[in-house]
Amino acid sequence: MKLPVLFVAHGSPLNAVRDNAYTEEWQNYGDELLDEFDGEIRAVLCVSSQWVTEGSRVTAAAEPPTLHDFSGFPPELHEVRYPAAGSPELAERVCTLLGAEADTQRGIDHGAWTVLKRLVPDASVPVVQLSLDRRLNAQGHFDLAAKLAPLRKEGVLVVATGHTVSNPQLQDWQHPDRPGNAYPWADLARELINKWANGRRYDRLLDEENYPVAIRQALHDRRCFYPLLYALALRGEKEPLEFFNDEIVGKSLSMTSLIIGFL
Secondary structure, eight states: OOOOEEEEEOOOGGGGTSOOHHHHHHHHHHHHHHHHTTTTOOEEEEEEEEEEESSOEEEOOSSOOBOOOOOSSOHHHHTOOOOOOOOHHHHHHHHHHHTOEEESSOOBOHHHHHHHHHHSTTOOSOEEEEEEETTOOHHHHHHHHHTTGGGGGTTEEEEEEEOSSBOGGGSOTTSTTOBSOOOHHHHHHHHHHHHHHHTTOHHHHHOGGGOOHHHHHHBSSTTTTHHHHHHHTTOOTTOOEEEESOOEETTTEEOOEEEESOO
16 A cells, blocks of 8 residues: 655645635545545655754654744634644654654644644644755755655655745735736746646756746745655656646745645
């Protein structure tokens, strides 16, 4: 048994508490996965754009707290808790595979729990989170992620969260969640990244020095983009890739998400 891999564009933290077309899709995939792999998903390993460290770190607390690592949102969001257990056992396994360091104090950040709250609403599956090593470039993240491949056959669902297009400096903050009317460069970048990902043109995705101008504009903060590479690095040679929520909101933020190895 080999579990699928997800990359989910998490969008606003409010997606944890407000229903929309994007969160409905997250929940639909969660329902399908839990039904298809009933009892076989032992834990979730999440790679979020929101946790960046010097070197790779892994949450190892038995009961990781819910981090509210944001400001300016209504009280209802700060009251949300995602009480999934941790998995020190999985944390140790990830540390062994990657040469990472365990962190027994760190909780689960909003890039992870806002999505997981929809995928596994009852928080019944243990969660471990892996940080992004700020010292690595795209190729480095891709190579590191490939070392996680054995986990897919060990009951671990890998969920990466971030954005393929994210330029907050140019985002339409008056209508941050409104789809359509994207900047031309944002649409072009989305199309190129989708084409390269689907067609396994990883050489183009990893060649940061030669990105087209549109992609340079789209990847204003590359930590949002790097989680995508953790999903793609785990794609088997003949595994299908399916996009969902494939549109841009606020003119410059892509909600494009994908699932690998699941039909």
